[in-house]
Amino acid sequence: MTVASVTAAAAALGVLAGGTAVAGTAGKSAAKAVVTRAALDPALTAGRGASVGFAEQEAENAVTDGTVIGPGRDAYTLPAEASGRSAVTLQPGQYVDFTLPAAANAINVRYSIPDAPAGGGRTSPLKVAVDGGAARTMTLTSQYAWLYNQYPFSNDPDADLLHPDYWVTECGCVPQATTPTPVFAKPFRPNHFYDEQRLLLGRTYKAGQTVRLSVPAGAAATTVDLMDSQLVAPPKVDLLAANVLAFGADPTGRRESADAIDKAVAFARRAHLKVYIPPGTYQVNRHIVVDHVTIEGAGNWYTVIKGHQVDLATPAPDNSVHTGVGFYGKDAAAGGSSDVHLSGFAIQGDVRERIDTDQVNGIGGSLSDSTIDGLYIQHTKVGMWFDGPMSNLRITDNVIVDQIADGINFHTGVTHSAIAGNFLRNTGDDALAMWSEKTEDADNTIDHNTVQTPVLANGIAVYGGSDNTVSANLIADPIREGSALQVGSRFGSEAFTGKLSITDNTTVRAGTYELNWKIGLGAIWFYALEKNIDADIQVTGDHFLDSTYNAIMLVSDFPVKDLYSITGVHFKDIQVDGTGTSVLSARAKGGATFENVDARNVGAVGVNNCGSFNFPATGSEFTVTDLGGNDGGGTTGPWLAPWELPNTITCNDRPAVVPPPAPSAW
Known part of the structure; x- marks a missing residue:
C-alpha cells in the first residue's frame, strides 16, 4: 500500500x-x-x-x-x-x-x-x-x-523449515536443490x-x-x-430431566465429570428423559459417546464443558495421539448413532497444535436423524467433523470460533443434512466444507451462515458431491491459500454430479494471494485438479463485494491443465461491486455462461482469459457465452465487451491490482 x-x-x-x-x-x-x-x-x-x-x-x-x-x-x-x-x-x-x-x-x-x-x-x-x-x-x-512455518505448522517461532524440500517462494528456491541452508526470515510465516x-x-x-x-x-x-x-437470557432450567449433578458431576470444574455425564446419559436413556447440565464449568477430558439421547445445557454462556488435551499412552487405531473434550457419535462402521439432540452449552478445548490424525474435535463421529443447536465451540481442532455415511443431521444457530482446523466438515457420504444459521470466526482451515471422499455427499444445504476471517483455506468449500446447495451465506476476509467460496475437484473427492446451486451469497474482501502460484484467487473459484468439473452448476443471485483480485476464477493446475476442464457453470443475476483486477479470470479449458451479471469499479479488463495456456490460433480454450444483460465495468470499459467473445485471448498472467472503493448500495 x-x-x-x-x-x-x-x-x-x-x-x-x-x-x-x-x-x-x-x-x-x-x-x-x-x-x-x-x-x-x-x-x-x-x-x-x-x-x-x-x-x-x-x-x-x-x-x-x-x-x-x-x-x-x-x-x-x-x-x-x-x-x-x-x-x-x-x-x-x-x-x-x-x-x-x-x-x-x-x-x-x-x-x-x-x-x-x-x-x-x-x-x-x-x-x-x-x-x-x-x-x-x-x-x-x-x-x-x-x-508458524509450513503446514501443519509449529508453535516454535525459531523453527527451521518443517519441509526443507518444499518450494519456498520467500527465498525463491527449492532449498535442497540449490542451497542447504536457505535464507528465510524467522519467525517464518x-x-x-x-x-x-x-x-x-x-x-x-x-x-x-x-x-x-x-x-x-x-x-x-x-x-x-x-x-x-x-443481552443474554437467564439460564434455562429443566426440572424434569436427568440432572448431571445427581450423578456426581462437579460444576466447579475441579474434578473430572466425564463419568458422571456418562451415568446421566445411561439413566436418561433407560428412563426416556433428557439430560440436563446446569450452570457451571465441567471438566471433561475425553469423548462423551452419544446415541439416542438429548443433552441440553442452561445456555452456552452458563454451561461450559471444558477439558485438557490428553496424551494417549499408545496411538489409537485411527492414529490419534491425543484425546480431549468432545461429544461423539459412534463410528459409521459400528452403525453410527441416531436420535441425538445437543443444545445450550459450550465446549472449550485445549488444542494448541494441528495433528490431523487426532480426534480432538468438539463434535464428531456419525450422527443421523439428529440436531445440534445453540452451542458455542472454541479451541478444539475442528468444531464439528462428521464421517459418514449418515443422514438427516441439522446443525443450527451455533457459534464456532478459534479453531486450529475446520469449523464444520461433512466428510464422506453425508446426505439430506443442513448447516444453517451458524456463526464462524477464526477457523484454521475451511470454515464450512462438504468433502465427498470415497462416497459422495448429496442433497445437503449450507444456508444463512456467517463466516469471518478463516485464516487458511476457504470460507465455504464443496469438494465433489451431488445436488447440494450453498445459499444466503455471508463470507468475509479469507486470509491465505483459499477464498470465500470454492468448488474443487481435489483431495480425492468423488466427481460432481447432478446439480450444485450457489445462490444469494455475499462475499466481501475475498480473494487471497496464492503463494505458490503467485496469483490472486477469485472471491469464488473453481479448481479442476483431479477430475473434470462438468455437473450442472448454477451460480445465481450472488454479490461479490470488494474482491481483492477477481470476483470469479476457473482454474486448473498447470501440470494437469490439458487433462481436466470446467464446463456446465452458469452465472446469472450477479452483482460485482469492486475488483482489484477482473470480473472473470479463466485459467482452464472449458466454458461458462453469463446472464445479467452487473459489475462496477472493475480494476482491469473485465475478462482475463488465458484458457489452458496453449494459446491456439483459434482462440482461448475457454469459451465465454453471453446470454444477455451483462452490464457495467470499469476504467477499461464494459466488463463483457463484444470483442472478448466467445474466446478471445486476453491473458495477463499477473495483472496490476487497483484497489476498489468501498462497496455501497447498488
Missing part, C-alpha cells in the same frame, strides 16, 4: 496526530455506536448470513487513544487477520471505548497479544469498565494463537494471531453507555479487533 493510500485510510477513520481515532468526531460525548456485519453497513448484507443475538462493533470505528492498524490484506500481518482488515493496537495506559447500541449484560472481545519469545503463548490483563465504574479484569491469552474471550458483566447496561477496554501498566501491547455485545 502506498503512503498516500495509508494517509487517505487514516483520514477516513478520523486518525489524529499521535494515532488517536475518534470515529470522525472531536470528543467522546459525540460518540455513536457503529454496528456492522463483517465490517460492512448491515444494509449491504440484508437477508444473508446468520441472525445472531449480538451486535458486532469494530474497534477502528470506536473512540480510542490507541493506534489504528491497517487496512491491509497481506497474509502474516495483524491487519490482514482482523475483521474488516483493520484493528486498534493499545499500549499500556491506552483504551478503546465502545458505545453500547442496545441493552447488554455480556461482551465478547476479539484480540491479539504477542506470543512468548520462545512460543507457547503468554497471558496479559485487560480492564473492562462501564461508564467509569469499577473495572473488571479479563485475563487474555495467546496460548491458542501464533502458529507467523499466522493465527487472534483469539476471543467472553465476559458476563453482572448486570444489564443500557444503550448509549460506554464500555471501556484499557490496558493496564505493565501489560502486553494488545490489539483489539472488535467487541460483540449481547
